[in-house]
Amino acid sequence: MPLTAPAVDISALPVLCVDLDGTLVKSDTLHDSALAVARHHPAALLNLPGWLLQGKAALKRHLAGVVKVDVAHLPYNRELLQYLEQQHATGRPIYLATAADADIAHRIADHLGLFTGVLASDGKLNLAGKNKLAAFRSQFGDNFSYIGNASPDLTLLQHCKDPMVANPTPGLRAALRKARIAPVHTFNETASPLKAWLKAIRLHQWAKNVLIFLPLLLAHLRAPGLIVGAGVAFLSFGLCASATYIVNDLLDLEADRQHPSKRRRPFASGDLSAVAGVIVVAAFLAASLLLALLVPYVIAAISPSSSLLFPHKFLLWLGIYFVTTLAYSLRLKRAVLVDVIVLSGLYTIRILAGSAATGVAVSTWLAGFSIFFFLSLAFVKRFAELENLRERGGSTAGGRGYHVADIEQLRSFGSASGYASVVVLTLYISNLDAAQLYQHTNRLWLLVPVLLLWISRLWLTASRGELNEDPVVYAITDRRSLLLGVVVIAIVLSAL
Incomplete structure (x- = not known):
């Protein structure tokens, strides 16, 4: 019974x-x-x-x-x-x-x-x-x-x-x-505070800040002061970027809570308090400012011959990045097409900030390549968002202004931008500027099929709905992307 x-x-x-x-x-x-x-x-x-x-x-x-x-x-x-x-x-x-x-x-x-x-x-x-x-x-x-x-x-x-x-x-x-x-x-329903904070500051996004080293690397300069100065600038930019990510998450609470994956972000899920977020933003920005001010002094102390002509120009670009990112979080991210232009520009700002931190000028070739390449990455991010939205049966990206019907147009914009960056690369390789830095410029032609393969595969992955909306995460976690990155490094070294 x-x-x-x-x-x-x-x-x-x-x-x-x-x-x-x-x-x-x-x-x-x-x-x-x-x-x-x-x-x-x-x-x-x-x-x-x-x-x-x-x-x-x-x-x-x-x-x-x-x-x-x-x-x-x-x-x-x-x-x-x-x-x-x-x-x-x-x-x-x-x-x-x-x-x-x-x-x-x-x-x-x-x-x-x-x-x-x-x-x-x-x-x-x-x-x-x-x-x-x-x-x-x-x-x-x-x-x-x-x-x-x-x-x-x-x-x-x-x-x-x-x-x-x-x-x-x-x-x-x-x-x-x-x-x-x-x-x-x-x-009890809480997450590990350490894991929550690591997720909130998006440490994996610091991979973007490697672009700060790009002007120094492409100029083949090895002065210890410049390398250390670029490292300090990298930390400064990373702290500033993390602060802006937190600001963005705090302002996007309601939209994130309605998103199938973003609702698990630490502030949207309630694992971290908004007050704690504001405090960390203030601390990160203060530390970023201090490191930015130290950059020229570090370079002068280690390599006096490499002292900067404009010692605080990096601080100017850091400020431009912060203001632009804040404007993006408050308004520009909801302006159709303007948002992708701004996103791609934030990548280029990192290169310009690296140039300012080390005093190494950015060539017109690097500027042209970065504009088209990063524009393609910005478009693929929006494309992936719409593709995933279509799979969920939605029609309009909340707060973005894009519609599922825009997918094909975004695909054409983005893929064209990616291939345009390859064209800029080919023009650089065939130009005399490359011959001044590389003994075996013909070997650089091997970069062209590698870059074409990566861009094409990125867009194919996004078209299949297999991209998690962030091409940076894809680039640093996809094994084939990492392998292609090693191939790129090997080609460049062989051409020296």
């Missing part, structure tokens, strides 16, 4: 109250709202000081009035959500109790359909800490259970029945140990 679970007397259970920010949702909806305002209504940010003077509750009410955060795609704590669904199925009363504004709290409650009621900030009273406890006692007496995540929740966890936590902060963990409170349940 099968065993049956004993019936639970719901009336004997305390009312279950659940915090929102950092608990039910892994992110902070106040930060999400502020970032959405920065993305869609940047002029409204000028009102922030005045709103702050009115109090935190008023600030939340004002932000909620400017933007409507997409509650359907927030990074919910799935383990906690499953528990709430189980409790809801038994008929237990559950309240969403949060310091977030009532507008967003009610929209989340309506979306989930699990809550008996909502307790939230109303524009005047910030429902946190003691204010939240007073609201609980006024409505439930002492017959309530609470789930929180941060130090302000300690007061509620001390006075509730069956205290529970979700992704508790280190501060709350320490406070609970000191107060000798053992949560009856912990709902």
Whole structure:
């Protein structure tokens, strides 16, 4: 005879109250709202000081009035959500109790359909800490259970029945140990902070910054000071680039959360907080600036004969890169065709920055080649996004302005740009400029079929829907691409 679970007397259970920010949702909806305002209504940010003077509750009410955060795609704590669904199925009363504004709290409650009621900030009273406890006692007496995540929740966890936590902060963990409170349940859904930060700064994208060494390498200069100076410039550019990636991710939170793969990015998924992201951006930019200022002094100290004529020109290009990237994140990425021009230009800026850091001029051949080659990479990135969108049954790339119907046109633009770069290479090889640097210029002709093979294979892979939308990731992880890279190096060395 099968065993049956004993019936639970719901009336004997305390009312279950659940915090929102950092608990039910892994992110902070106040930060999400502020970032959405920065993305869609940047002029409204000028009102922030005045709103702050009115109090935190008023600030939340004002932000909620400017933007409507997409509650359907927030990074919910799935383990906690499953528990709430189980409790809801038994008929237990559950309240969403949060310091977030009532507008967003009610929209989340309506979306989930699990809550008996909502307790939230109303524009005047910030429902946190003691204010939240007073609201609980006024409505439930002492017959309530609470789930929180941060130090302000300690007061509620001390006075509730069956205290529970979700992704508790280190501060709350320490406070609970000191107060000798053992949560009856912990709902953890977190990623390794180290892995999350490595993913957020996109360390693999630093491969692009190798372009800084290109003017030095192609000029066949081996002065130790220039090499070390280029290395310092590489680190400076990498830190600046990582900072801009974080800024881009913070501004793209809502769009990333609706994307099948980008929703797993650390900030979109709630594995990293927006505040921590802002702090790291400031630290990275400060370190990048310091290293940029050191470049000419490092070169002069190691190789005095190679001192730069314009010592801080690298800093100028670094600033141009940062401003351009910021403009791209805020606006230009949504301008059709302008976005790919800017993307390709960011590659070329790296070469120009390398030239400024070492004092080695960029030849017209290298400039021409880079313009067409990197334009092809920018087009293939957009093409891959549309191809993957078509496979998912979509028709318009959100926030980009491209349509699936544009695929064939992008294919023609991109492949033509790639082959144009090969034409520039052939003209360089047949020119006298190459003969001044290479003893066996005829061997450089072997580069042409190798480059044609790589470009053609890249576009064929994208056309088959097998490109992960980032040609850089493809280039550094694809075995055949790496093999072709070794072949290129061998050809160049043999031509010296």
